[in-house]
Amino acid sequence: MKLILALLLALLAAPVAAQTALPPAPWADRQIPDAAQERRARALMETIRCLTCQSQSIADSNASMAGDMRSQIRERIMAGEQPESIRAWLIARYGDWVSYEPTAAPILWPLWAAPLLLLGLGLLLLRGRIKRRRGA
Amino acid sequence: MRTIWIWLPLGLFLAFVGLFASGLFKPDDRVIHSRLVGQPLPAFTLPAAASDRPALASSDLATGKPRLLNIFASWCVPCAAEAPQLMALKQAGVAIDAIAIRDARPDVDGFLRRYGNPYARIGLDARSGVQIALGSSGVPETFVIDGRGRIAYQHIGDIRADDVPMLLARLRDAQ
Amino acid sequence: MIAETGLAALWLAAALALLQLFLAFAGLKGGKPDLLVAVRPAAVAQGVLTAIAFALLITLFLRSDMSVLLVATNSHSMKPWLYKFAGTWGNHEGSMLLWVTVMGVAGAAVALFERALRRDTHMATLGGQAAISLGFYAFLLFSSNPFARIDPAPADGQGLNPLLQDPGLAFHPPTLYLGYVGLSVAFSFAIGALLTRQVDAAFARAMRPWVLGAWVLLTLGITAGSYWAYYELGWGGWWFWDPVENASLMPWLAATALLHSVTVLATRDALRAWTVMLAVIAFSMSMVGTFLVRSGILTSVHAFAVDPTRGSFILVLLALYIGGALALFGWRIGSVREGAPFELVSRETMLVANNLLLSVILGVVLIGTLYPLMTEAFGHKVSVGAPYFDRIAGPLALALMVVLAAGPLTRWRRDRAAAVCKRLLIPAAIAILLFVSLSLLAWGRIGLLPFLGLIVAVSVGAASIAPLWKRNLLRTPLFTWGMVIAHLGCAVSLAGMACDSAFTVEKLVAARPGDTIQTAGWTLRFARIVPIAGDNWTALQADMRVDRGGAPVMIHPQSRFFASPPTTTSEAALLTRWNGQLYVVLGEEVEGGRWQIRIWWKPFVTLIWLGGVMIALGGALALVGRERRGWLLKWRARRAAA
Numbered sequence: 001m002k003l004i005l006a007l008l009l010a011l012l013a014a015p016v017a018a019q020t021a022l023p024p025a026p027w028a029d030r031q032i033p034d035a036a037q038e039r040r041a042r043a044l045m046e047t048i049r050c051l052t053c054q055s056q057s058i059a060d061s062n063a064s065m066a067g068d069m070r071s072q073i074r075e076r077i078m079a080g081e082q083p084e085s086i087r088a089w090l091i092a093r094y095g096d097w098v099s100y101e102p103t104a105a106p107i108l109w110p111l112w113a114a115p116l117l118l119l120g121l122g123l124l125l126l127r128g129r130i131k132r133r134r135g136a
Numbered sequence: 137m138r139t140i141w142i143w144l145p146l147g148l149f150l151a152f153v154g155l156f157a158s159g160l161f162k163p164d165d166r167v168i169h170s171r172l173v174g175q176p177l178p179a180f181t182l183p184a185a186a187s188d189r190p191a192l193a194s195s196d197l198a199t200g201k202p203r204l205l206n207i208f209a210s211w212c213v214p215c216a217a218e219a220p221q222l223m224a225l226k227q228a229g230v231a232i233d234a235i236a237i238r239d240a241r242p243d244v245d246g247f248l249r250r251y252g253n254p255y256a257r258i259g260l261d262a263r264s265g266v267q268i269a270l271g272s273s274g275v276p277e278t279f280v281i282d283g284r285g286r287i288a289y290q291h292i293g294d295i296r297a298d299d300v301p302m303l304l305a306r307l308r309d310a311q
Numbered sequence: 312m313i314a315e316t317g318l319a320a321l322w323l324a325a326a327l328a329l330l331q332l333f334l335a336f337a338g339l340k341g342g343k344p345d346l347l348v349a350v351r352p353a354a355v356a357q358g359v360l361t362a363i364a365f366a367l368l369i370t371l372f373l374r375s376d377m378s379v380l381l382v383a384t385n386s387h388s389m390k391p392w393l394y395k396f397a398g399t400w401g402n403h404e405g406s407m408l409l410w411v412t413v414m415g416v417a418g419a420a421v422a423l424f425e426r427a428l429r430r431d432t433h434m435a436t437l438g439g440q441a442a443i444s445l446g447f448y449a450f451l452l453f454s455s456n457p458f459a460r461i462d463p464a465p466a467d468g469q470g471l472n473p474l475l476q477d478p479g480l481a482f483h484p485p486t487l488y489l490g491y492v493g494l495s496v497a498f499s500f501a502i503g504a505l506l507t508r509q510v511d512a513a514f515a516r517a518m519r520p521w522v523l524g525a526w527v528l529l530t531l532g533i534t535a536g537s538y539w540a541y542y543e544l545g546w547g548g549w550w551f552w553d554p555v556e557n558a559s560l561m562p563w564l565a566a567t568a569l570l571h572s573v574t575v576l577a578t579r580d581a582l583r584a585w586t587v588m589l590a591v592i593a594f595s596m597s598m599v600g601t602f603l604v605r606s607g608i609l610t611s612v613h614a615f616a617v618d619p620t621r622g623s624f625i626l627v628l629l630a631l632y633i634g635g636a637l638a639l640f641g642w643r644i645g646s647v648r649e650g651a652p653f654e655l656v657s658r659e660t661m662l663v664a665n666n667l668l669l670s671v672i673l674g675v676v677l678i679g680t681l682y683p684l685m686t687e688a689f690g691h692k693v694s695v696g697a698p699y700f701d702r703i704a705g706p707l708a709l710a711l712m713v714v715l716a717a718g719p720l721t722r723w724r725r726d727r728a729a730a731v732c733k734r735l736l737i738p739a740a741i742a743i744l745l746f747v748s749l750s751l752l753a754w755g756r757i758g759l760l761p762f763l764g765l766i767v768a769v770s771v772g773a774a775s776i777a778p779l780w781k782r783n784l785l786r787t788p789l790f791t792w793g794m795v796i797a798h799l800g801c802a803v804s805l806a807g808m809a810c811d812s813a814f815t816v817e818k819l820v821a822a823r824p825g826d827t828i829q830t831a832g833w834t835l836r837f838a839r840i841v842p843i844a845g846d847n848w849t850a851l852q853a854d855m856r857v858d859r860g861g862a863p864v865m866i867h868p869q870s871r872f873f874a875s876p877p878t879t880t881s882e883a884a885l886l887t888r889w890n891g892q893l894y895v896v897l898g899e900e901v902e903g904g905r906w907q908i909r910i911w912w913k914p915f916v917t918l919i920w921l922g923g924v925m926i927a928l929g930g931a932l933a934l935v936g937r938e939r940r941g942w943l944l945k946w947r948a949r950r951a952a953a
Binding site for chain 2: 588591592595599602606608609610619622623626629630633634637638640641644645681684685687688692
């Protein structure tokens, strides 16, 4: 609702955390030459939450720290590290909050169960509303 | 059975209203604390960020005596605002080291000339690598490091005048 | 004087709402049926008074009357008149007045034009509408008075923020508001029907145009908001599963479900309790969305002017109205008889499946959006974002699309499974063909969800036009056309989403002026960087000559700097072609005179919003078609009687 106004305000709000005059880190906005590695890095970046902005992934943020994190992720992927180990490393520092990909922590089990529960609830509610085929 | 179905929506709704009310009335805590509090500092070595202070490595922080590790940047306004408090802490005999984030030596020199230099060592973290390794999410932040090089406490945001006694107490506790 | 008149009109309207509520209650329950005569005039007068109040606020903005606090803080005498005008509702107080005005005018329309309902249900509906309005009047008058004066008046206003001057901003919020208020009317109908226990086909027919109208506006609002985010945020994304976006999606999902269940109720007099429940849920989602956005209890990229006091006011209204409605539901619905059970293979079952899937998606979005709030109560911070929603809502939406294909090809009451399958033969063949060819061409290179999305989009697109098959297109009723176009719009939109995530080519480069960049068949010649000055901004603009074999086109992505407040924004350059969009963003300067340039070639991405517009158009056609048929039938009946 009022998305547009909100977005405009967001544009105002984003650069409030002062940015540096330093150029972005080398791999912040540069693709890894190996396409498969870049794909993996990109998929990871899309699920890592930007620390200095509100509710954005580091893949969609202009914040300088997001750029530094992108650069670090690309460098580590190039060094052969697995995306999930980078995620675990970040979670060890910032907690589950940093990952948009909900982890398997017990506190998130209800979240994963929610769609099944809702579907089951709906079917239960429907029980008896649908007639069996005659003769079946 | 039918009764349960009929009143279920109201029950769920009331639960949601309770949730909303709790979200509305509890104090706002959007700060992301480092998970490394209570754990050893990650190992790092950084080049010197200022002309007249030596470089900083994680080994410099395990000196047997608690120290402060200040994360700052010359381009950050709250960092300038907390400078007097850091000077006061230094006057009180606290050893303070610092990491300058995304900075350049001339800028750091200028910043220190202008706002004072309470630091023993200053490392330059040009790409926020060590900042991320520490689990820090912005500038300024201040870590209390105990004598064995463990992170004892993390203060997020600028240090206000009334935070100084608290930090001194934290440093005493970290003995 | 103008401001005082406006305030007086509002107080008068509030008093009338109170009177309207009292009259309806006394007339229906107090054994004074004569009093009911005054209910409709009260509703009409309320509509007129709120419209006057709103017109007066617009006048204040257009005249830049800086002695009014709201104008002084949100407008400026130098603004172009369009933005003075739109500034009326570009703030909290003004938008609440708009809300109340739309509600008042809608109430007047219900009072004047509603003829299908039994009189007592009609009166109860108007009573319900008055009760809802009262809460919003109280909100407006006690905590957000738009007409408050400021003394001394400032020389000029504060609101000359160039970022807020955008034609999209002018009309996006009121579109969504109209949608929310339309759902409030549907809610009032549900309350009226519950009060008089008249949950029947006539009630469904009376409610349907309001649901349809609200749904059309919500569809348009969300589509516009999505496009706006796409070009303004500069990263090529069009939906971020951000709390504020989810807040606008949830009422739409509920309204979509309601739209379909109300058809079952109108046609087959079944799903009574469920339809009433959905009407309550749809409006409650509008209020939950408003609450989430204004209270700021969730972190959003779309940082909003939030205020916990207003948040608690909205929460109280939410608790009163929705809690009250659900209690009334529990109390009354036991006496509402459910219709006969359905045959397994029938249009009804398909619509029930549609409702089930939409409700589950709605539940998932609601729970996922609020989950961080729930875990925070246990001291655990988590983030729920795109990965969760895509993975859960994606497959459910695909299943929904399959139902969408089969539903219109299934007969009401009873059909044979074999016959339905036979009608779906061509779409199924298309699906298999696509599956095989896509597997051969692109297996492993595109994700599973976009892969399935492409197949489903094309085959469902084919199935959705099947209801027109072998029909005289000129004699096909308008609402059938509406349904076909809306369903086709869903397939078109899905195709755009799948193409975007499957085939987008990203290129990030650091280039010097004079460099040539090749990507996805395009050649970009980076000519130069020029400084330019706008009204309140200066910009560095990249001039690029772009071609893919044919005549070159110039594009100009910009990096804009605003002085107050100091802000940098990127203005993406979009080049639209029939088969996609080239999206170019100018980033920062890096060392050596190089500039960061982000380029995306997004095949068929525009289909996403084209589909959205088609869905809205289909809804509008259905609305016109239904209403026109209603009038024609009435006219014929009257003529026959004469």
